[in-house]
Amino acid sequence: MLTKRIIPCLDIKDGRTVKGTNFVNLRDAGDPVELGALYAKQGADELVFLDITATVEKRKTLSELANRISHHINIPFTVGGGISSVQDVSILLQNGADKISVNTAAYKNPQLINQLAKEFGSQCVVLAIDTKKEADGEWYVYLNGGRTKTDTKCTDWARQAVDLGAGEILLTSMNHDGTKQGFALDITRDLSGQLPVPVIASGGGGTMEHFVTVFEEGKADAALAASIFHFKEIDIPDLKAFLKEKAVEVRI
Amino acid sequence: MNLVIIKYNAGNIQSVLYALDRIGVQAKVTDDVAEIQQADKVIFPGVGEASSAMRYLKERGLDIVIKNLKQPVLGICLGMQLMCRFSEENDVDCLNIFDEDVKYFGKAANVDNRLKIPQIGWNNIYDLKSPLFDNVPQNSYTYFVHSYYAALGEHTIATTNYVIPYSSALHKDNFYGTQFHPEKSAGVGEQILKNFAQLIN
Numbered sequence: 340m341l342t343k344r345i346i347p348c349l350d351i352k353d354g355r356t357v358k359g360t361n362f363v364n365l366r367d368a369g370d371p372v373e374l375g376a377l378y379a380k381q382g383a384d385e386l387v388f389l390d391i392t393a394t395v396e397k398r399k400t401l402s403e404l405a406n407r408i409s410h411h412i413n414i415p416f417t418v419g420g421g422i423s424s425v426q427d428v429s430i431l432l433q434n435g436a437d438k439i440s441v442n443t444a445a446y447k448n449p450q451l452i453n454q455l456a457k458e459f460g461s462q463c464v465v466l467a468i469d470t471k472k473e474a475d476g477e478w479y480v481y482l483n484g485g486r487t488k489t490d491t492k493c494t495d496w497a498r499q500a501v502d503l504g505a506g507e508i509l510l511t512s513m514n515h516d517g518t519k520q521g522f523a524l525d526i527t528r529d530l531s532g533q534l535p536v537p538v539i540a541s542g543g544g545g546t547m548e549h550f551v552t553v554f555e556e557g558k559a560d561a562a563l564a565a566s567i568f569h570f571k572e573i574d575i576p577d578l579k580a581f582l583k584e585k586a587v588e589v590r591i
Numbered sequence: 592m593n594l595v596i597i598k599y600n601a602g603n604i605q606s607v608l609y610a611l612d613r614i615g616v617q618a619k620v621t622d623d624v625a626e627i628q629q630a631d632k633v634i635f636p637g638v639g640e641a642s643s644a645m646r647y648l649k650e651r652g653l654d655i656v657i658k659n660l661k662q663p664v665l666g667i668c669l670g671m672q673l674m675c676r677f678s679e680e681n682d683v684d685c686l687n688i689f690d691e692d693v694k695y696f697g698k699a700a701n702v703d704n705r706l707k708i709p710q711i712g713w714n715n716i717y718d719l720k721s722p723l724f725d726n727v728p729q730n731s732y733t734y735f736v737h738s739y740y741a742a743l744g745e746h747t748i749a750t751t752n753y754v755i756p757y758s759s760a761l762h763k764d765n766f767y768g769t770q771f772h773p774e775k776s777a778g779v780g781e782q783i784l785k786n787f788a789q790l791i792n
Contacts, residue, residue: 590732
């Protein structure tokens with residue numbers, strides 16, 4: 340049976356992980372490749388590397404990083420952050436990335452999704468959406484790392500993107516991100532039920548129970564988290580054993 | 592050992608090269624007919640679309656070359672599908688090494704409308720029957736990304752369920768194929784690649 344996936348996310352700046360980690364046993368905790376390899380060994384199902392570098396050197400650093408990751412890590416990985424052209428994607432895929440994620444650039448130019456799907460296949464095009472529930476009870480799309488609000492509803496944008504060829508949705512709830520109070524179940528369930536592609540829930544995972552809930556009630560296909568893994572608040576082998584005990588299909 | 596990876600218009604080739612490197616097997620990526628024919632082992636990888644891949648192979652005569660290889664050949668994902676008889680992906684005749692046909696998950700008999708296509712993620716492989724799976728336990732998890740599947744048939748050497756049971760690996764004579772990506776399937780995948788590298792024809 341197809342399993343639910345656990346995906347650690349690593350934020351990268353200038354080729355280094357940004358948030359600190361609690362891994363004292365790592366030779367270099369700032370090296371994304373070493374940290375990623377550790378997660379892979381612990382049973383992570385995939386990895387996401389999100390680049391937040393804002394310099395002109397960015398592209399080269401990111402493609403070099405993708406190349407190092409694919410040499411050293413034996414599970415699939417996605418690279419995202421500021422990707423805005425077919426050329427950007429081509430370089431990352433040639434350097435071994437399995438998927439890329441697009442966000443703001445795709446919103447500003449939805450045909451980018453279509454071009455990427457045609458050129459490389461939907462299976463490698465992940466649409467990342469940052470969304471926030473407003474006072475009117477609706478979920479809206481935010482851009483530029485959550486700094487810019489739009490008037491577009493999350494479900495409308497997700498559906499349009501899937502129609503254009505997005506093969507997966509990485510959904511981050513800004514209301515939940517960083518709270519450790521649990522994932523956004525309603526919007527995750529809505530998207531997962533309505534869309535014919537997998538939905539990765541992100542934002543809010545703080546306990547192992549939260550992961551059970553996002554899979555069972557939120558109907559997520561995968562769950563992503565960052566700091567709870569980096570700071571060893573949740574250990575991946577423990578999390579997977581817990582999920583299995585709760586009858587959630589996972590790879591152990 | 593001289594192992595080559597066939598270069599053509601389908602992605603994922605670097606990943607296979609790097610995975611082999613991790614297990615200590617040096618490989619070469621090439622579309623040179625002589626190099627492919629003289630290799631001890633051949634890997635035919637691929638992520639992409641069946642009809643354009645077949646057209647590309649035919650234009651270069653690689654379809655005939657692959658069919659007539661005598662050394663162990665491993666098709667991965669689209670590579671395995673292209674070794675089948677026919678694919679529903681734009682209705683294209685394939686290499687016809689395996690008699691099995693490649694079908695669309697969306698047309699499987701008992702498909703419900705909530706099915707997600709492609710299947711993306713880790714699924715288990717069972718009924719393993721080939722040296723390709725030496726030291727690979729039944730129900731091991733491997734990584735899949737696909738919308739089309741090879742039906743079960745006489746050449747099935749591994750089965751996986753997604754809506755229906757289908758061939759997650761095939762074998763006939765010197766030809767092997769896996770629907771999953773061994774190069775992305777953690778330790779299990781590395782064992783399978785090692786097994787292929789050690790196969791004796």
